[in-house]
Amino acid sequence: MTLLFRAEDLEWVDDALALRAMEASFDAEAAGKVTVPKRVDTRFGRGFLRVMPAILGDVMGLKVMTLVEGLGTRYVVLLYDVASGALLAIFDADELTRLRTAAVTALAARALVRKPPQHLGMIGTGFEAEAQVRAVASLWPGCTVAVYSPTQENRERFAQRAARSLGRPVEAAGSAAEAVAGAEVVLLATKSKQPVVEGAALARGAVVLSIGATRLDLRELDTATLERAGTVVGDDPAQLASESGDIAEAFKAGVLGPERVVALAAVRCDLGLVRTDATRDLVVFKSVGTALQDLALARAVREAAAGRGLGTDIGEVTRLKEFAPAPAERQKAPAR
DSSP states (O other), X not given: OOEEEOGXXXXXXXXXXXXXXXXHHHHHHHTTOEEOOOOXXXXXXXXXXXXXXXXXXXXXXXXXXXXXXXXXXXEEEEEEETTXXXXXXXXXXXXXXXXXXXXXXXXXXXXXXXXXXXXXXXXXXXXXXXXXXXXXXXTOTTOEEEEEOSSHHHHHHHHHHHHHHHTSOEEEOSSHHHHHTTOSEEEEOOOOSSOSBOGGGSOTTOEEEEOOOOSTTOOOBOHHHHHSEEEEEESSHHHHHHHOHHHHHHHHHTXXXXXXXXXXXXXXXXXXXXXXXXXXXXXXXXXXXXXXHHXXXXXXXXXXXXXXXXXXXXXXXXXXXXXXXXXXOOOOOOOO
């Protein structure tokens, strides 16, 4: 039996379920119980096809993404059973991606922010941003929140929605510098091709959570920010240089080296890996996303959905082609 989950079938999934799934994912990674091969990008016309495989305990699978410039992206996640190879579920992974990305950011924030902040500054009001601010700001009910995007109408509308979601006021800031002024935590969720905030505008000792610039043609952080970073924590450090325009540019400019980049899975086990000093006072979290995260949430959703009768049973999509039994050895005829 294969279950199909469309985007509307995932509206019941909450931040708590996503966060538990991401905890399980990073715990398994820290224990060395996962396999995450390199993703494969294949260019076509105005975009690319991306395939991201992974194995996580009792499940395996892949995420497939298409991007067409000027049009948008589509995602699908295929979840398989390791023991039988059966296709367990197919997900329209748009909402799945948004929820797991926000949960990973919240997990990073919980590890990296040592004491409750007074102010959270956010830049970005797009598809990912609402889930991000809800997941992160909910960690600290007492902190103020300000948000900025270049379009006044967008930031004001977003601030109203976020205020309803968080149950407290959210300010629509007039500039990026205003949004992050004095903020101990800065959250960036954009699709910008240029850095969205100047490193000099960030407060000393701030934790910067950046989930945009997941392609080499995008930029969210400037080199000044990464030069000030004592530690860059990545959800997948091995892929940061090849996937993130921010990190690739910082390496190229010589302001960041691999020795200052560590994995979130490792940091959750040892906070001593995060280091800062008088000159490099910032901590930056950079997310590029992994199929491991997608599979962890897909597995959790399928398990939770079973008790709710959710998902559409579309039968046996992948028929088993059995191996032919080995031919019996011919018995030798008795000697005469």
